[in-house]
Amino acid sequence: MAVPSPAPFKLGGVHHVAYRCRDAKETMEFYRDALGMKFSKAFAEDHVPSTGAYDPYMHIFLEAGNGNVLAFFELPEQPAMDRDRNTPEWVQHLALRVDSEADLLTAKAHLEAMDLDVLGPTHHGIFKSIYFFDPNGHRVELAADIGTQEQYDELLRVSQPMLDEWSQTKKAPRHAAWLHEIANAANAKTHPG
Template sequence: MQQPAAKLHPTPNMVHHTAYITYDAKATVDFYTRVMGLEFCSAVMDSRLPSTGEPMPYFHIFFRLLDGSHIAFFECPGIPARQPVPHLAHHVFNHLALEVDSREDVDAWAEWLTSQGVVIAGPIDHGIIYSVYFSDNNGLRSEITTTLDPTWNDHPQEAARDLALWEQVKSEATEKGSDVSKALFDAIERERALGNITVHG
């Protein structure tokens, strides 16, 4: 079982901000203020990268959530167009999830997003959370979710067990020259049949 890192420094308190690339800062401000209802709270404009000093004019915009965390974007002229994702997983798994208070709130968001011309998937009941999915004006996959099981993130022993199983199945399949994805699929289905997995992610 993996142990927490030694307490050599303070544990981070919260997510300060997550940052993504945008090709249109103005359209992004419109989406996150008008559609998402967030405050456009700050912006940074500079001509060089602070870390290297390299000439690269950029505009960095921030939107504040109710807990004090932020979603941020960079617009930088000349960035090549975003390439199509090589696999569906890149689009589905890479996403930003925002929490609301109840299922009713998720349903209300689904109605609101649809009324604004935003294509949605769901709402979907995952057992531990209830969510609706959509993409912003930049193609960033996003999620509005609410917690159904208040203990969903309090299973460290089970998480360590599942990680060990995941790594074991991958290792054994690789050594045998077997299809790793099929081996993992079969192992997960066996665990589900045994009642060890009850949640769909």
């Protein structure tokens, strides 16, 4: 198989990521109050600009920090929203970065004070995460990087061999088993016995 040539352009980052929501105002208020996102703009149209189809919508945009934007569509004339029932709930999620483990714990306390069910922190070897659901049923992750440069370099080194082995066997390769060992050791210290 021929190796494709690199793309003849350079990406400048993610402009925005869009999800569907049940209620635009409720969603904006949740992300503003729970995560401190700034509501930056909204568009409401009766026709979809790209296709011309009649499908009234409210499109809201929230600043997620560092130039990243999270957007939502409320579609009142479409069937009620649902999730992909053939994919486990934990798979499709939005992961947002926090600066430190301390910030992760502060976020957890804040979210729990809002009566949200928060799972974690979960130790992933090179980062720790907490998980919760927004009012639309979307799973949200907050993650704090804790790995060393050597660990990130090693993951980069083994990523292609891991993917190649997975593609052939569909079984978890052992190239980065050390990640699980780090997480298991940390979890044993946190939860002895």
